[in-house]
Amino acid sequence: MNNREFLKIYKSLLLEREKMNLLFNRIIVVLVMIFTVTATFAAENSSEDFGKICILTNKDYKIYSIQVAHSRGAASNFESVDPNEEFKQTAEDYDSSVNVFVIEFKSDGKRIMIDCGFGAEKDKLQELLKEAGIPNESISDLYITHMHLDHVGGIKDFPKAKVHIAKEEYEAWKTDSKRQNLSNFMRPQEEMHLFSFDEEFSNGLKAIKCAGHTPGHTVYNIGNIYFIGDLMHAAELQYPHPSFSHIKYDMNREEAAKSRKLAKDTFHGEWLGAHVPFPGTIMNP
Numbered sequence: 001m002n003n004r005e006f007l008k009i010y011k012s013l014l015l016e017r018e019k020m021n022l023l024f025n026r027i028i029v030v031l032v033m034i035f036t037v038t039a040t041f042a043a044e045n046s047s048e049d050f051g052k053i054c055i056l057t058n059k060d061y062k063i064y065s066i067q068v069a070h071s072r073g074a075a076s077n078f079e080s081v082d083p084n085e086e087f088k089q090t091a092e093d094y095d096s097s098v099n100v101f102v103i104e105f106k107s108d109g110k111r112i113m114i115d116c117g118f119g120a121e122k123d124k125l126q127e128l129l130k131e132a133g134i135p136n137e138s139i140s141d142l143y144i145t146h147m148h149l150d151h152v153g154g155i156k157d158f159p160k161a162k163v164h165i166a167k168e169e170y171e172a173w174k175t176d177s178k179r180q181n182l183s184n185f186m187r188p189q190e191e192m193h194l195f196s197f198d199e200e201f202s203n204g205l206k207a208i209k210c211a212g213h214t215p216g217h218t219v220y221n222i223g224n225i226y227f228i229g230d231l232m233h234a235a236e237l238q239y240p241h242p243s244f245s246h247i248k249y250d251m252n253r254e255e256a257a258k259s260r261k262l263a264k265d266t267f268h269g270e271w272l273g274a275h276v277p278f279p280g281t282i283m284n285p
């Protein structure tokens, strides 16, 4: 698949993008301020190119895709695990993002969140939730795809929400010396719901093991929507060429590549990824 075909798929959405009004409002505010504030504003304005909200809807839910940070990933960090892979990278780097997703159920207004960013001191999630009119207390549950700082750093900002993590991921983390610094961000074990992959949640959400990036990396599925977490860090490269793993981030590169291939073959619908360029959507037909 070439880049043009990728972009075509990338842009066709099952979910309808309702509005990007928050970004639009922000542009108006910025324009007004440019006329009224001195030149020092220019520096602040340049940081406004991240921190966006996109609202995606279908008949059952409203999904807020919230970009809490923006980045680019160097091409040199990606290598194929398949010795027969013929694709050679030409790009120097790839667009990336840190996206957090809020699902609002239309039936009862209940809100749940998939991952929760780096935490209030380090990203824009709190500011953006305020802009979207979503109080922290209105989030009833946090579903964690895996235990890395950009996914669990915000847990403490949602003291009322129930935290769900795959037992396999939690157990693997407990014995992983490289990730122990995350203990400051976690709740005590007995206060979280550590689930097994065959468990079903009452809201229709399902958890699917999609390991490789971490041992218990979890994809959450509802209807034909898949929250793929860190299945990919450079969608432009890894969606068409799933054998390319991140040499630093994917703990088991072979397994991560297998998970990406399996996802392409079996997760038919719309994907929402934590590091897929904002708003994080990929259509997998």
Ligand SMILES: [Zn+2]
Residues within 6 Å of the ligand: 146, 148, 213, 230, 249
């Ligand atoms: Zn990760």
Ligand SMILES: [Zn+2]
Residues within 6 Å of the ligand: 148, 150, 151, 230, 274, 275
């Ligand atoms: Zn991540």
